[in-house]
Every structure is written in structure tokens, then in C-alpha cells.
Amino acid sequence: MRKTLGPLVVVVGIMFVAAPFLIAQAPYESTMGLIQKIFYFHVPSWMAMYAAITVCGVSSAIYLFRSRAAADRYAVSAGELAVLFGLMGLITGPLWGRKAWGVWWQWDARLTSALLMEMIFVAYLLVRKFGGPGSEKLAAATALFGTATAPFVYKSVDIWRTVHPKTSVVPLLAAGSMPGSGMPFALSSIAFVLLFVVLLTLRVNLAERQAALDEMYLALED
Amino acid sequence: MSFRRLLIALTSFVLLSAPSFAQQAPPGQSEFVPIKDLPPGDQLPAAPLLIAAYAFVWIAAMFYMWTIWRRLNKVETEMHALAQKTARR
Amino acid sequence: MFMRTAWLVLRKDVAIEARSWEVLTTTLFFAAACVLVFAFALVKEGQAVADAAAGILWIAIAFSGTLALGRTFERERYSETLRALLLAPAPRPALYLGKLLGMLVLLATAEALLVPMVALLFQAALFSRPLLMAGLLAGGTIGFAAVGTLFAAMLVRARSRDVLLPILLYPITIPVIIAGVRGTVALLGETPDEATATMWLGILAAFDVVFVTLALWTFEPLMTE
Numbered sequence A: 001m002r003k004t005l006g007p008l009v010v011v012v013g014i015m016f017v018a019a020p021f022l023i024a025q026a027p028y029e030s031t032m033g034l035i036q037k038i039f040y041f042h043v044p045s046w047m048a049m050y051a052a053i054t055v056c057g058v059s060s061a062i063y064l065f066r067s068r069a070a071a072d073r074y075a076v077s078a079g080e081l082a083v084l085f086g087l088m089g090l091i092t093g094p095l096w097g098r099k100a101w102g103v104w105w106q107w108d109a110r111l112t113s114a115l116l117m118e119m120i121f122v123a124y125l126l127v128r129k130f131g132g133p134g135s136e137k138l139a140a141a142t143a144l145f146g147t148a149t150a151p152f153v154y155k156s157v158d159i160w161r162t163v164h165p166k167t168s169v170v171p172l173l174a175a176g177s178m179p180g181s182g183m184p185f186a187l188s189s190i191a192f193v194l195l196f197v198v199l200l201t202l203r204v205n206l207a208e209r210q211a212a213l214d215e216m217y218l219a220l221e222d
Numbered sequence B: 001m002s003f004r005r006l007l008i009a010l011t012s013f014v015l016l017s018a019p020s021f022a023q024q025a026p027p028g029q030s031e032f033v034p035i036k037d038l039p040p041g042d043q044l045p046a047a048p049l050l051i052a053a054y055a056f057v058w059i060a061a062m063f064y065m066w067t068i069w070r071r072l073n074k075v076e077t078e079m080h081a082l083a084q085k086t087a088r089r
Numbered sequence C: 001m002f003m004r005t006a007w008l009v010l011r012k013d014v015a016i017e018a019r020s021w022e023v024l025t026t027t028l029f030f031a032a033a034c035v036l037v038f039a040f041a042l043v044k045e046g047q048a049v050a051d052a053a054a055g056i057l058w059i060a061i062a063f064s065g066t067l068a069l070g071r072t073f074e075r076e077r078y079s080e081t082l083r084a085l086l087l088a089p090a091p092r093p094a095l096y097l098g099k100l101l102g103m104l105v106l107l108a109t110a111e112a113l114l115v116p117m118v119a120l121l122f123q124a125a126l127f128s129r130p131l132l133m134a135g136l137l138a139g140g141t142i143g144f145a146a147v148g149t150l151f152a153a154m155l156v157r158a159r160s161r162d163v164l165l166p167i168l169l170y171p172i173t174i175p176v177i178i179a180g181v182r183g184t185v186a187l188l189g190e191t192p193d194e195a196t197a198t199m200w201l202g203i204l205a206a207f208d209v210v211f212v213t214l215a216l217w218t219f220e221p222l223m224t225e
Helices: A002-025 A034-066 A069-100 A109-130 A135-159 A169-176 A179-221 B003-016 B018-023 B046-088 C002-020 C022-041 C052-078 C081-087 C092-121 C130-155 C161-187 C194-223
Strands: none
Touching: A002 A034, A002 A179, A002 B003, A034 A069, A034 A109, A034 A135, A034 A179, A034 B046, A034 C194, A069 A109, A069 A135, A069 A179, A069 B046, A109 A135, A109 C161, A135 C130, A135 C161, A135 C194, A179 B003, A179 B046, B003 B046, C002 C022, C002 C092, C022 C052, C022 C092, C052 C081, C052 C092, C052 C130, C052 C161, C081 C092, C092 C130, C092 C194, C130 C161, C130 C194, C161 C194
């Protein structure tokens, strides 16, 4: 991953510079107009968050059952990124909803469960920070429960009638009903996922440096 | 290539996209579409919300990169100090 | 061996509790106080807001459950008996199950007090479909207690454990509480909506299966240092 980081940063940078141009050129959606363009950042934010949750959950499981220190570093990095991208999704959503639905927030299945999922990962970070020694394992268990909620959140709009659009809307908006919107959406999605990969690598590197520092302190005591 | 340099490179790419926001204003279409059941007098302009949404994403990403940079600096300074202390022994 | 261990742990907990009834009485009193606080908060012109009864019931269960979890495991921590339990040649998941059963007994007792109290104070027809209501209560309590027992056990050795338990517990168990409340509200309508209540009961069962499985799976690595 290290060797590809340089070129990857360049790619992500270019994508984010290009995104607003392409989004501005995308066609207007018939009922919502301009505000629908938040879609190009809102959905990819949640895609990145799901990627972060998956990485966090898998590495937490590996850390719990195999006690591999590297897994713990990936878990904490992915946990921070899950909170970050979740916050992006939770802010862009209501900004869109204020215009489209007239209210900032609704307690429907999708919004409530998404908020809970974000809170679980905030709790994950709190446990790591304030739990004292040995809190990595406790946090790992929390992450596992958080990851288990993810399928519920995703499916909630399809099972219940909510004010939030269903998952089937995404392929429609991305390609079907709006012919010009496939490209910006694909670009934004890939850009966000790549941004996640870049930030994850940077954060894991920080964790490794911190671990190296701890090793140096331990070696000093000998 | 050190990670700090990469961090700086990424941040500058992100900042480079700022001029593209000049293109965000819609080219003459009305700024909002009426929501059903609401009288036209209650409409909200969409542009500020859209800009706020995009701005938040940028700011959040850059803030996070800044925190990584700050923590990395702290770790590196401590490491150098420690290395000097052991070298002196 | 597995069920016998769980049964022995349960018996031990009940026997210790029977000496002083400390946790039981304080939990019951706290649950009653909880109901009263919400009653005063949600009263308008001498009558509680409609549909408040279901929410009040489940919130009282959640809050008193959190308190009971903290108290029960504080007892374990104080006498270092948890380490003794872990040293015993018993399967770890069985220890978890025993602790879970103890919590369920405690919460069931609290609910035996809470349900008639809420039904009385809020004129809520909680007994109109007793089987479904019992099912909802059982499903919700098992889900809540499963997650709670796991987290309370693992926080025994952590710092700031008192405040960390609610922080960890509530986001994960709120879906269970929501399902319980929605199911109870369905039963409290003009004509009890059995179909909706049964749907929520199904969702509770799904949560219970997922949570208990996850908890049994992660208990052992969590308790190992």
C-alpha cells in the first residue's frame, strides 16, 4: 500500500478538483432541482462510512481472536474514519432534507438507525480514549456490535415506509432517469472511497509511528 | 517520500479545487422548485444549503488531515528527542 | 457441563442476593421512581399524554436495568470473584449464560412491578393481550440484558466504568427498546393491533438471536487478559 500512496494521493486530488465541474454540468432532477446535487456527496459519504465500518469490524474481530497488534491499528484508524464520514453523511443529509422535506430531521427508520450507528462508533472512540489499559479489546467488541447494525441500517428504508428515499433510487438517479448523472456519481463514489483508503493509510502510519515510539520507551527502560 | 510531505500534497490538491466553486451557481434556472403543500412564499433558496453541504465535507476532511499532521508531528519530535537521549548515552 | 455451570452461577447469584436483597430492592425502587419522574414530566391537565405509557414502561426497564447491571458487577469486582470464576475449569460462555440468566431474573422481577404500576397509573390496557405483551417484554429484556451483561462484565476492569456502560449500551440496545415500545403501542390502541405487535416481536427475536450469538462468541476473548 505504501508504494501506491503517492500516485493515489494525486488521483484523489485530481478527482476532487474535477468533481464540482462535473457535478455542475449534471442535469437537474425534475422534482428537487438544485438541491438534489447534494446526492453526489451524500451517498458517497455513506459508502465510505460503510467501507470504514467493514474494515473496523473485520480488524476488530481479528484483534479480538488473534491479538494481532496491526489489526488493532487498522481498527482504530477505521473507527475514526467511520465517525468522520458518518458525520459528513449526517450533515449533508439534513441540509438536503431541510429543502426537500421541509424539516431538518425526522425520526424514521433510516435516520434513527444511521444516527445510532454513528453513536456506536463515537462510543468506540470514547472507550479507547477513556477506558484505561486494556480498553482495546473492549472497544473491539463494541465495534463488532456496531458493524452488526450496518445491514439493518441499509435495509431499513426498504422494509419500512420512510421519508428517506429507498435504496433502489440510487441506480435510478445515477444512470436511469437522469442520463448525464452517471459520470459525476461514479466519479464522486470512487473519489470518496479512494479518499478513505488514503486517509486510512495515513492514519495507520501514525499508529505505527506511535507504536514505534512506545517500543523506544520500552527499550530505554531496559 | 515522507508521509508529512504526502499530507501536505493532499491538502494542497484539496485547496486547488476552491476556484471551481465559482461555477456552482445555476446558469439561470430558478433556484428552487416548489415543494408540494407549501405555499410559494415559504420556499427556501437551495444554493446556500448546497454550498454548506459541500463546504462541510471539505472542511471536515481537511480538519481530520490536520489532526493527523499535528499528532504525527508530536510523535516525530518525541522520537527525535528520545533518539538523541539514547545516542548521548 | 455447560448448562450445569450456567445453573450453578445463577444459583450462586441468587443465593448471594438473597442474603440482603440489596440490588433487588434498590432496583425496584429506582424503577418506580423512574415511572413517577416521567409521569410528572409528561402530564397535561392531570392526565398523562396518550401513548406515553409504552415509552415510560420501556425507559424505566432500560434505566433500572443499567443500574442493576452496574451494581451486580460492582459486587463481583469488589470481591474479585470474577477472576475466581474465570479461573474455574468451566466453559466461559456458560459463565456468561449464568450471569445473563441472573440478570433476566432480576429484570423480570422489576417488570412484574412495573407493568401493573404503569397499567394502573396511566390507564393503559397492558393486560389485554397478555401473551403478546409477555413475549414483547421477554424479547426486549433478553436483547437488552444480553448486550448489557457482556459490556458490564468487560468493563469491570476498565476506568470510568460507570459512565462508559450507558455510553456503550444505549446506542446498541436502542433498536431493541424501539421495537419493544412500538410493539407495546400497537397493543395499547383502541383495538389491540396484534399483527403489528407480532411483527415487532419477530424483529425482537431477530435482535436477540444476533446479540446473544455475538455475546457468546466474544465473551471468552474479552475476558482473557
